[in-house]
């Protein structure tokens with residue numbers, strides 16, 4: 001009973017934060033919504049579908065690199081390494097890495113969704129029973145959740161940050177995040193991080209405008225989530241998915257374009273929309289190898305080496321904290 005009550009309170013707290021963020025973002029002249037809210041249960045499922053789609057090459061090509069170089073990567077870590085995965089989600093990518101590692105000290109997934117973590121923890125305990133798992137629920141971009149991990153001692157730590165998640169942060173925010181990572185590592189500890197490469201805009205735009213329109217559903221689901229969780233009255237047919245590459249900012253931007261002047265309400269707030277205006281829902285920054293190395297350097301890391309897929313679409317960097 002106690003658990004049930006506290007989870008209701010927790011939900012309300014989260015909803016208040018969600019409401020605050022939504023009203024703040026939609027109150028701006030250029031409307032935005034934080035991309036982390038794309039990943040409710042439906043959104044996470046749609047994202048998994050995106051990862052399986054032919055047009056979204058990132059997941060497939062990154063997985064290819066891990067499969068090809070897992071032993072070489074694990075060797076860089078050395079024995080008895082503790083692997084920490086911020087934003088682990090279903091922890092699917094980590095298993096073959098843990099399996100290749102020499103007597104891993106353990107695995108610490110961090111995620112905001114306790115349900116997904118619990119499920120993943122169960123699965124890993126079954127497939128790799130010798131690996132100790134310490135899950136932490138929380139927002140990996142805030143220091144609080146990292147403080148909870150301090151009690152897990154280890155001679156060597158590696159932070160595992162795949163999926164080009166770093167691309168969702170604007171350059172200064174990315175630097176702040178990597179500095180937070182560095183502050184939770186000792187000198188010589190590692191960072192294994194995946195980044196999508198700058199490339200032809202046709203390929204990039206196809207990846208975010210897949211032919212099965214899954215990305216469109218993923219983007220529009222954010223409005224549906226606001227309707228369901230915050231009691232708003234968005235008409236999804238009045239918005240269209242738009243994703244394009246912005247070469248100067250080196251990023252794919254995802255927007256929802258308003259198709260007709262209208263107003264909606266959320267809680268007691270009325271929000272006006274004009275035809276053609278957009279809600280900016282996500283950025284996916286693309287990096288050159290040199291550009292990312294320089295970000296690593298600015299953030300307290302020293303680049304050690306990197307691996308790429310045969311078509312050179314994607315990079316896994318390994319760096320050490322200094």
Ligand code: AVJ
Nearest residue numbers: 050163164165168215283284
């Ligand atoms: C998992 C956040 C890195 O930006 O490529 C995929 C999310 N958005 N299609 C990305 C996403 C639209 C993805 N990240």
